[in-house]
Amino acid sequence: MRAAPAQAARRDRATSAPPLPLPFAAREEDLAWLDACLAEVEGSVVAARIVGEHGVGKTRLLREFLDVAASRGDIVIQTGPDPWGAEVGYYALRWAIAGLAELPHDGGNASNWNGATPEARRGLLEIFGKGDRAADVRRHAWNKPAAGGLSPDDRRFIAAEALRWALSRAQQSAFPHRVLLAIDDLHAVDGASRNAFADVIAEPPLAALLIVASHTPGFEPGWGGAVRALGGLPKDIALSLLRSSVSLDHRAARKTPQSTGGARPSPRRDPSDGATADHVALGLPPSAATPAGLGGDAATVPPLYIDQLVRYTLEGGSDPPARMADLVAARIERLPQDARRTLQALAVIGDAADRATLQRLLPDIRAFDELLNKLAAAGMIEEHSSGIRTAHPLLRDVTLATIPAGVRRDLHAKATFDSAGDPLALPLEVQAIHAYHAQNAFVALMLLEQAADRSAARGDTAGSVLALRRGLDLARREIFRGELDDPVRAVLIFSRKLGEALARAGDLTDADGVLREALDLAGPGGPDRALVLGALAHVAHQRERTSEASMYLREAMDLARQSADSDVVQSLDKMRREWMAR
Ligand SMILES: Nc1ncnc2c1ncn2[C@@H]1O[C@H](COP(=O)(O)OP(=O)(O)OP(=O)(O)O)[C@@H](O)[C@H]1O
Ligand SMILES: [Mg+2]
Incomplete structure (x- = not known):
């Protein structure tokens, strides 16, 4: 089984650790459901999703299922979000393709890409960063890309082609065994990779394999496929896991009282006090379980909560908080x-x-x-x-x-430089996050703008909208913090870009709202106002509000001419001609 670093197995624990992970419990039906999905794989791609809240056991369920498949000889490829949680473009897709087609981590070169179509090859160049990086980003949102360059749709297509090639190759070399591609935490995977997965599921290659993903509720990946909702463990099972884990650890501690190592002795389970954990009344706080559902389902507890409660108890904690995040925070605080x-x-x-x-x-x-x-x-x-x-x-x-805020700022500020003070070769998206939290507003805005452009060039409109929203929030905050020379202009630029990105994503109502706000900020004249008006004209035209579109366009033209901005005049004129040609 080949695994991404973020997905690697979690088995190798110190021998002194408590008897964790918890024994895998109460998932027979879910495993049977996954087996049924796998059994459906005959001549085509089958897609399946496990959907559940944080800590409910998605990763563990997938791992148990994939371990069994791998032990049968099936080929299992795992991928997921980048280790920084920064939605680094193509990260999950690179891992998937390298694993499926047995390529080196950097994707190798043309000699490794046997049987790939010209489109798939272009996709591999693009995904592994060997292509011409987003050289042809559109200057204005309303214009089509120049002839000969790759459009966002082209990039999206070639990325999906590269994945189709890798899937077919994996299936050929695995035969007669099956191929399983698992994507954990799909909701946190970068948009360019998500697009490729969705596109390939919508138009699969002629290859028999299972693509299985996990994600949290409320996220819509744009796939069809079979879906399984995962809940926590029934309360009685949760309690018995809790009790048996703590008492097991206690027995182990009694046998070797000197070697408790990392499992710190707790007042409750101190062997010298005569009380054995077997007799300790271990319980769940009343509100730790989600109440029984309306459909008659029993109350459940997320297994992550049980895991944390076992540890908290063994560490000597009492009165555990009922919320999972509070319990985790309490453990961190005690370190x-x-x-x-x-x-x-x-x-x-x-x-x-x-x-x-x-x-x-x-x-x-x-x-x-x-x-x-x-x-x-x-x-x-x-x-x-x-x-x-x-x-x-x-x-x-x-x-x-x-x-603490100050500590965090300092840590992020140091995280992008090596010991000689030189910048580290981190992905753009990661640098943007560090600059953002280091409160280096100018650098963060510059990087967020670049990240948004790059996402847009890849056809990842969601990623582009996200980066611009972050930039806009940051620019707004700067109006009060005062570290930027002209924060209002930064708000204006990010509002306009966000409006344009929303329009590209087809979210025309939001685009219109954001652009109107931008127009309020723009002064009475000048090139910035002309650009906002141009974008508003584009959006109004898309919404088939013809007279509004013409009015905005005329105003934009007048302003662009007044400020002698021939580039904008030309581009607006091109938009006008395109409207007339239709
Ligand atoms: N069925 C189970 N029986 C016992 N322990 C379990 C079970 N499922 C999960 N666990 C344990 O609960 C903890 C959380 O599980 P897991 O990491 O799989 O949750 P998750 O749904 O993937 O969470 P997230 O959405 O935050 O990634 C882990 O320690 C895991 O070993
Ligand atoms: Mg998980």
Whole structure:
């Protein structure tokens, strides 16, 4: 089984750790459902999705299912979000294609791409960053791309072609075994990769395989396919898992009282006090379980909550918070200071951290081995060949949310430079996130604008809208913070770009609203106002409001002429001619 770093197995725990992970429980029907999906794979692509809240057990269910498939000889390829959580363009797709077609991590070169069509080859060049990077981004949203260049739709098409090629290749080399492509946390996967997965499922290659994804509710991936809703574990099973895990650990502790290692002795389970955990009344806080559903389903508890409660109890905690995030936060708070600081730095660096980066972020800490061992024994981090990572996305999120603001800013500011003070070769999207949280507004805005352009060029309108929304929020905040020379102009530019991106995404009502706000900010004349009016004309035309469109266009033309902006005049004129030609 080949796995992305973010998806790598979580088995290798320190021997001193409590008896975790919890034994896999109560998923027979879900496994049977997945088996039935796999059994349907005959001559075509079958798509399936597991949908459930955070911590409900999606990753674990997939892993148990995939482990069995792999042990039968099926080929299992796993992919998922980038380790930084930055929606790095094509990240998930690169992992999927490299795994399926057995390419080197950098995609290799033409000699590795046997049987790929010219379109698929162009797609591979684009996906692995060997092509001409977004050289032909449109200057104005309302104009079509220049002839000869790749349009966003072209890029989207060739990326999907590359994936079709990789899927067919995997199936050919796996035969007579089956191929399974698993995408965990699809909701956090970058939009360009998501598009490719959706396009391939809509128009699959002639290859028999299963594509199975997991995501949280409320996210719409644009696939059809079979869907399975996953809930927590029934309350009685949750309780028995909790009790047996804590008492198992207790028995182990009694046998070897000197070697509890990372599992810190707790007052409750201290063997010397005569009380055995078997007799301790372990329970769930009343509101830890979601109430029974209207459809008559029994109350359930997310297994992540049980896992955290076992650990919290073994660490000597009492009165556990009923909310999962609060329970995780309580555990983080109880860590010794340097262990907590290490965890915070790891959360900032992302899920492929190394010791050198850690050292750079926390220069006053001399040795990390003991701290990392402590965090690993607490089940908070895992160390793999691909780097050090937090053990669960929620743990990373809660850690990030609880870092004091000043500390966080400082950690992000250090995270983009190497020890010699040179910038690290991090993906643009990751640099943007670091600059954003380092409160380096100017750099963050510049990077967000580039990230938005790049997403748009790939046909990833959702990614482009997201980056521009972040930029707009940041620019708005700068009006009060005062670190930018002209924050109002930044708000204006990001509003206009966001309006244009929303229009490209087909969200014309929102586009119109955002552009009208931008128009209020633009002064009475000048090139900025002309551009906003041009975008409003484009949107009005798309909405078939002809007279409104003409009015905006005329006003835009007048202003562009007055400011002698021949480039904008020409481009507006081209839009006018295109309207007339239809
Ligand atoms: N059926 C189960 N029986 C016992 N333990 C489970 C089960 N399912 C999950 N767990 C445990 O619960 C914890 C959370 O599970 P998992 O990471 O799979 O949740 P998730 O739904 O993928 O969460 P997220 O959406 O945040 O990624 C893990 O420690 C896992 O080992
Ligand atoms: Mg998961």
